[in-house]
Amino acid sequence: MLVEDIMTRDVETVSPSTNICDALAIMEERRIRHLPVLAGGALVGIVSEGDLKEAQSLVIRDCREGAERRTPVEVVMRRRVFTAHPLDPIEEAALVMYRRRIGCLPVVSGGELVGIVTQTDLIRSLVELMGVNRSSSRLEVQVPDRPGMLAQIAELIRKHGVNISSVLTLPAEEAGEKKLVFRLQTIDLRRIAGDIREAGYRITWPPTLDETR
Amino acid sequence: MKHRAAFVYSPAYAAYSFGTEHPFNARRLELTVDLLQSMGLLYPSDVEEPRPATPEQLELKHSKQYVATVEASSRTGRPVPGAAEYGLGTEDNPVFPGMHEAASLIVGGTLTAAELVASGRYTHALSIGGGLHHAGADTASGFCIYNDIAVAIEHLKRSYGVRVAYIDTDAHHGDGVQWLFYSDPEVLTVSVHETGRYLFPGTGYVEERGAGAGYGYSVNVPLEAFTEDDSFIEALEKVLPPVLEDFRPDIIVSQHGCDGHRLDPLTDLCLSIRSYALVPRLIHELAHALCDGRWVAVGGGGYNIWSVVPRAWAYLWASMAERSVPEVIPHNWSAKWAPRSPVPLPQRVTDEGFPPVRRRREIEEKNRITVARVLGGLVRRRQG
Numbered sequence: 201m202l203v204e205d206i207m208t209r210d211v212e213t214v215s216p217s218t219n220i221c222d223a224l225a226i227m228e229e230r231r232i233r234h235l236p237v238l239a240g241g242a243l244v245g246i247v248s249e250g251d252l253k254e255a256q257s258l259v260i261r262d263c264r265e266g267a268e269r270r271t272p273v274e275v276v277m278r279r280r281v282f283t284a285h286p287l288d289p290i291e292e293a294a295l296v297m298y299r300r301r302i303g304c305l306p307v308v309s310g311g312e313l314v315g316i317v318t319q320t321d322l323i324r325s326l327v328e329l330m331g332v333n334r335s336s337s338r339l340e341v342q343v344p345d346r347p348g349m350l351a352q353i354a355e356l357i358r359k360h361g362v363n364i365s366s367v368l369t370l371p372a373e374e375a376g377e378k379k380l381v382f383r384l385q386t387i388d389l390r391r392i393a394g395d396i397r398e399a400g401y402r403i404t405w406p407p408t409l410d411e412t413r
Numbered sequence: 414m415k416h417r418a419a420f421v422y423s424p425a426y427a428a429y430s431f432g433t434e435h436p437f438n439a440r441r442l443e444l445t446v447d448l449l450q451s452m453g454l455l456y457p458s459d460v461e462e463p464r465p466a467t468p469e470q471l472e473l474k475h476s477k478q479y480v481a482t483v484e485a486s487s488r489t490g491r492p493v494p495g496a497a498e499y500g501l502g503t504e505d506n507p508v509f510p511g512m513h514e515a516a517s518l519i520v521g522g523t524l525t526a527a528e529l530v531a532s533g534r535y536t537h538a539l540s541i542g543g544g545l546h547h548a549g550a551d552t553a554s555g556f557c558i559y560n561d562i563a564v565a566i567e568h569l570k571r572s573y574g575v576r577v578a579y580i581d582t583d584a585h586h587g588d589g590v591q592w593l594f595y596s597d598p599e600v601l602t603v604s605v606h607e608t609g610r611y612l613f614p615g616t617g618y619v620e621e622r623g624a625g626a627g628y629g630y631s632v633n634v635p636l637e638a639f640t641e642d643d644s645f646i647e648a649l650e651k652v653l654p655p656v657l658e659d660f661r662p663d664i665i666v667s668q669h670g671c672d673g674h675r676l677d678p679l680t681d682l683c684l685s686i687r688s689y690a691l692v693p694r695l696i697h698e699l700a701h702a703l704c705d706g707r708w709v710a711v712g713g714g715g716y717n718i719w720s721v722v723p724r725a726w727a728y729l730w731a732s733m734a735e736r737s738v739p740e741v742i743p744h745n746w747s748a749k750w751a752p753r754s755p756v757p758l759p760q761r762v763t764d765e766g767f768p769p770v771r772r773r774r775e776i777e778e779k780n781r782i783t784v785a786r787v788l789g790g791l792v793r794r795r796q797g
Contacts, residue, residue: 335547337611360504361503362503386504387555387614
């Protein structure tokens with residue numbers, strides 16, 4: 201998946217001269233935490249909810265009713281902005297945000313701001329990748345680490361006419377084994393789990409009534 | 414003054430049946446009603462007949478196409494082409510002849526209960542066959558064809574202009590009801606359930622707080638797998654009072670799935686009957702404290718129909734009717750059902766001490782953190 205697949209295109213922005221109280225009001229109204237700052241169409245900075253919290257004394261002074269609004273955004277904004285390109289893979293965007301400990305990346309193409317990608321967008325993509333956007337249950341099966349295992353388990357699931365929302369493979373704790381993690385579109389895994397156990401595989405989730413409790 | 418409670422029920426509810434091999438077993442209602450009668454908790458004068466919901470009423474929350482697809486499939490008992498896209502004709506939601514009528518009667522039961530309370534004829538009403546909280550605007554899901562709860566809440570809103578607080582303590586997230594009112598600030602949905610990390614439907618995270626004008630009006634308390642009574646009760650007692658006091662409902666609608674019991678085969682919560690005695694007591698108190706007692710309750714999930722459902726729902730009805738549950742299960746009930754039960758029937762209404770689960774302390778700690786996050790969001794909304 202690419203940044204352009206998950207980014208928000210309709211970006212709320214401010215200018216360097218926007219007052220900090222107005223910037224705060226936009227964030228509260230739109231329920232967002234970051235505002236790119238544009239001057240003459242170019243990205244010159246970014247201001248976050250956190251930046252405004254750090255400048256709390258200015259906010260308190262300016263935003264009282266009837267107070268003179270003296271502080272423009274350019275006083276509190278960050279001028280060094282990390283950006284993404286629409287064609288960046290999302291894992292790269294995630295890595296930059298994680299390493300730099302930042303909550304969003306403005307997306308710039310041809311010198312213009314074309315979107316913004318935030319932690320929320322990344323989490324939503326993760327949720328979709330894991331198949332949790334459709335009602336489903338988790339099934340974990342431990343299998344020998346060799347070709348054909350996924351197909352065998354998938355065949356047992358197919359027999360029940362149950363749709364697979366997603367599948368992940370993970371290394372298991374035991375050498376020579378791996379774990380297949382499915383999200384299946386059913387509320388009741390018992391028959392499928394029964395068939396898989398009968399075929400000789402170990403189910404690591406869900407537990408049976410006697411296990412683990 | 415004694416408050417009156419209605420028990421909305423018809424033996425015709427048994428028609429909502431996906432077959433004898435299916436986990437959603439309509440016999441659980443018969444077992445429950447029979448237990449209530451043999452305990453002397455249910456009088457003929459408590460019972461009100463449900464009226465079936467009309468297609469227009471169903472369409473308060475379901476799409477026309479979906480209702481038409483259910484009706485067409487119901488006529489032949491086979492899924493019509495395209496039914497699979499609506500979640501019909503699967504192992505979870507198989508099609509059966511008369512399905513539309515059976516599901517409409519369940520919705521009608523909850524509408525009847527809502528009407529009895531909103532009109533002032535009764536203070537509380539229980540729609541024991543209701544609670545089908547997974548159904549969406551155009552999807553059958555998790556054994557639920559029509560969403561009786563959402564239809565009844567929408568009816569209450571439109572006909573009485575009331576603010577409705579919905580409380581769902583089924584082990585599964587009350588996703589259908591939540592999504593159908595996700596941007597609605599007049600309907601508060603609160604769901605306390607096993608985390609969706611493993612369990613169906615996979616949603617119900619703390620950060621699902623509503624959208625747009627409805628932001629802050631969806632509350633989710635996802636509990637760890639293997640959560641036991643003390644931790645479950647602590648979460649409810651910490652979350653429900655402040656959330657409901659803050660919202661100030663005109664009426665409470667609650668869903669009483671009892672599938673979080675340790676002996677339920679479909680979920681991983683480890684509750685006992687103690688939790689299911691507490692839930693209705695707590696909601697009952699909140700209803701009197703906040704909305705002159707106006708309270709509509711519905712059933713819900715419960716897949717151990719012999720050892721769990723009748724006892725759990727005996728406490729539910731007894732709380733609504735302000736009658737006390739006898740400790741010992743009447744012999745005539747056990748004698749009648751034992752020959753048909755695949756498991757030994759319980760002799761007492763309460764559970765004997767189950768052994769503690771392995772990671773109790775960590776589970777309790779994690780649940781406390783979850784509750785703190787839920788309440789933190791509530792404070793933010795108040796300030797916002």
